[in-house]
Amino acid sequence: MENIxxxxxxxxxxxxxxxxxxLAAATIFFWLSRSEVAPQYKTALTITGLVTFIAAYHYLRxxxxxxxxxxxxxxxxxxxxxxFNEAYRYVDWLLTVPLLLIELILVMGLGRxxxxxxxxxxxxxxxxxxxxxxxGEIATTNGARLLWGCLSxxxxxxxxxxxxxxxxxxxxxxxxxxRGLISAARYVVVGxxxxxxxxxxxxxxxxxxxxxxxxxxxxxTISDITAKAVFGVLIFMIAQRKSAPYFSALNVAGKPx
Amino acid sequence: MENIxxxxxxxxxxxxxxxxxxLAAATIFFWLSRSEVAPQYKTALTITGLVTFIAAYHYLRxxxxxxxxxxxxxxxxxxxxxxFNEAYRYVDWLLTVPLLLIELILVMGLGRxxxxxxxxxxxxxxxxxxxxxxxGEIATTNGARLLWGCLSxxxxxxxxxxxxxxxxxxxxxxxxxxRGLISAARYVVVGxxxxxxxxxxxxxxxxxxxxxxxxxxxxxTISDITAKAVFGVLIFMIAQRKSAPYFSALNVAGKPx
Numbered sequence: 001m002e003n004i005x006x007x008x009x010x011x012x013x014x015x016x017x018x019x020x021x022x023l024a025a026a027t028i029f030f031w032l033s034r035s036e037v038a039p040q041y042k043t044a045l046t047i048t049g050l051v052t053f054i055a056a057y058h059y060l061r062x063x064x065x066x067x068x069x070x071x072x073x074x075x076x077x078x079x080x081x082x083x084f085n086e087a088y089r090y091v092d093w094l095l096t097v098p099l100l101l102i103e104l105i106l107v108m109g110l111g112r113x114x115x116x117x118x119x120x121x122x123x124x125x126x127x128x129x130x131x132x133x134x135x136g137e138i139a140t141t142n143g144a145r146l147l148w149g150c151l152s153x154x155x156x157x158x159x160x161x162x163x164x165x166x167x168x169x170x171x172x173x174x175x176x177x178x179r180g181l182i183s184a185a186r187y188v189v190v191g192x193x194x195x196x197x198x199x200x201x202x203x204x205x206x207x208x209x210x211x212x213x214x215x216x217x218x219x220x221t222i223s224d225i226t227a228k229a230v231f232g233v234l235i236f237m238i239a240q241r242k243s244a245p246y247f248s249a250l251n252v253a254g255k256p257x
Numbered sequence: 258m259e260n261i262x263x264x265x266x267x268x269x270x271x272x273x274x275x276x277x278x279x280l281a282a283a284t285i286f287f288w289l290s291r292s293e294v295a296p297q298y299k300t301a302l303t304i305t306g307l308v309t310f311i312a313a314y315h316y317l318r319x320x321x322x323x324x325x326x327x328x329x330x331x332x333x334x335x336x337x338x339x340x341f342n343e344a345y346r347y348v349d350w351l352l353t354v355p356l357l358l359i360e361l362i363l364v365m366g367l368g369r370x371x372x373x374x375x376x377x378x379x380x381x382x383x384x385x386x387x388x389x390x391x392x393g394e395i396a397t398t399n400g401a402r403l404l405w406g407c408l409s410x411x412x413x414x415x416x417x418x419x420x421x422x423x424x425x426x427x428x429x430x431x432x433x434x435x436r437g438l439i440s441a442a443r444y445v446v447v448g449x450x451x452x453x454x455x456x457x458x459x460x461x462x463x464x465x466x467x468x469x470x471x472x473x474x475x476x477x478t479i480s481d482i483t484a485k486a487v488f489g490v491l492i493f494m495i496a497q498r499k500s501a502p503y504f505s506a507l508n509v510a511g512k513p514x
Contacts, residue, residue: 010344018348021314025307025352032288032303036296074338247296 001069001079004210009070009077012214015221016063023056026229033236038246041239044106048232051096051103055228058092059221061085066217089220090137093130098123100231101159104185107238110170122162129155136200149200160190178241185234192227195219258326258336261467266327266334269471272478273320280313283486290493295503298496301363305489308353308360312485315349316478318342323474346477347394350387355380357488358416361442364495367427379419386412393457406457417447435498442491449484452476 030049034042062085069084070077101122105115129152136148163186171182199216287306291299319342326341327334358379362372386409393405420443428439456473 010342014342014344014348017318017345018351021311021348022352024314025311028288028310029303029307032291032306033300035291036299072339075340 001084002210002213003079004070004077004213006072006075006077008210008214009072012217013063013066015218016059016066019221019225020056020059020063022225022229023052023059026052026232027056030232030236033240036243037236037239038243040109041107041243044103044235044239047099047103047106048235051099052228052232054095054099055092055224058088059224062088086137090130090134092224094127096228097130098126100189100228101126101163103232103235104163104182104189107235107242108167108170108174108182109242114170118162118166122159125155125159125162129159133200145201149197153197156193163190175242178238181234181238181241185231185238188231188234189227192223192231195223258341259467259470260336261327261334261470263329263332263334265467265471266329269474270320270323272475273316273323276478276482277313277316277320279482279486280309280316283309283489284313287489287493290497293500294493294496295500297366298364298500301360301492301496304356304360304363305492308356309485309489311352311356312349312481315345316481319345343394347387347391349481351384353485354387355383357446357485358383360489360492361420361439361446364492364499365424365427365431365439366499371427375419375423379416382412382416382419386416390457402458406454413450420447432499435495438491438495438498442488442495445488445491446484449480449488452480 027049030045030052034045037045065085065088068082069080071080102119105119105122108115110118132148132152132155134148136145136152139145139148167186171179174182199219284306287302287309291302294302322339322342322345325339326337328337359376362376362379365372367375389405389409389412391405393402393409396402396405424443428436431439456476459469459473
């Protein structure tokens with residue numbers, strides 16, 4: 001592992017603990033909130049909570065792996081000899097990135113055929129994006145890293161096209177008070193991914209050493225919290241607004257939530 | 258770590274364990290109580306439970322960090338060389354302080370636009386207050402500590418203004434049996450924060466050594482339990498009183514809960 005200062009070690013340590021707490025709390029929030037949306041949106045919230053649950057699990061593992069990779073005593077930090085397992089992130093993304101795109105499709109409440117075809121296409125593209133990125137992550141040469149990175153960009157561009165062109169007609173057909181949030185959710189998910197290529201090509205663009213390690217780990221953490229917990233809150237708000245007519249029709253509570 | 262006696266070590270140790278038990282129990286109470294309030298107050302209780310859940314997680318970590326930072330054997334206590342991680346508190350507050358102000362707004366049941374604007378403003382002010390406090394907490398000079406402490410007071414004063422002036426008209430419009438509790442909840446939250454500056458400026462006002470460490474840790478623990486669990490019970494009572502007409506209208510059980 002890179003040589004880092006005690007301040008750098010603590011910053012990453014606390015960022016991982018913060019991510020675990022945030023993602024675990026978000027998971028429970030999404031699952032409890034299932035009772036506050038109409039039946040057709042419950043699956044969207046179930047999956048929103050699955051994404052943060054899977055990410056919380058991986059942040060706990062990442063946190064433990066970070067602790068194990070350094071010996072910290074009497075204010076000094078030294079590499080312990082145990083490797084920090086970066087691969088937890090890929091395992092996490094392979095599961096969560098397809099699922100979080102599926103959340104967005106589910107909360108739109110499209111017809112059954114359109115839901116199946118769009119969710120399948122986005123899910124497979126997302127999985128392909130992650131799978132193609134991994135050989136580059138573990139590559140030892142910049143050439144291989146560049147090759148796999150560029151290959152991974154192909155499904156990424158299809159995802160962006162699908163979200164911003166393919167979905168545009170369906171978004172225009174959404175209820176007016178949910179339309180802005182659905183549109184915003186696309187930007188949150190794609191925007192939160194903007195950090196990943198920076199990290200991916202960190203070596204190629206000259207980022208290295210302890211400072212780079214800290215920027216990468218804290219940056220990934222912020223991106224993951226945004227793409228999963230913040231994005232999930234938007235999904236919840238969309239589901240809640242779209243459920244208002246259902247609860248009004250049930251005539252419970254009088255006033256929608 | 259400071260030199261402390263076995264009695265001091267045990268007092269802090271038991272205070273942390275007490276805090277974990279209290280906050281974990283409060284969490285389950287708030288979540289189970291979701292079924293006893295009208296639909297529009299369920300989210301307030303979900304978030305009330307999230308606050309105590311996040312705090313319980315952090316007290317578990319703080320407890321373990323305390324244990325690791327001293328070697329206690331045969332009735333003697335010696336610093337182990339492992340640092341006690343005070344930063345868990347800031348990570349906790351960054352999440353919980355915005356959320357507990359949002360609880361208060363949600364339980365007031367204001368219109369959607371007012372809820373969004375007030376919750377956003379209070380949430381951001383609270384996060385800013387915590388973020389500005391942190392550099393002072395880790396500062397090595399009293400000057401830097403004073404500077405960041407004073408900067409952190411600016412969002413704090415805005416929060417107090419928002420709670421006691423901005424909200425006064427909305428509080429006056431609350432049902433008469435909930436109004437007093439909502440007003441009291443503001444005093445509990447702001448009052449429980451009164452201890453934090455005392456600790457923050459402990460060095461500057463001459464508190465130091467083992468006695469100071471014990472006062473600070475036990476004081477923070479009492480403040481956290483008050484601001485999260487006791488405050489949460491008030492939120493529950495407010496939600497329950499405001500739900501009485503809903504349950505009467507549903508005509509379940511005859512008598513409102």
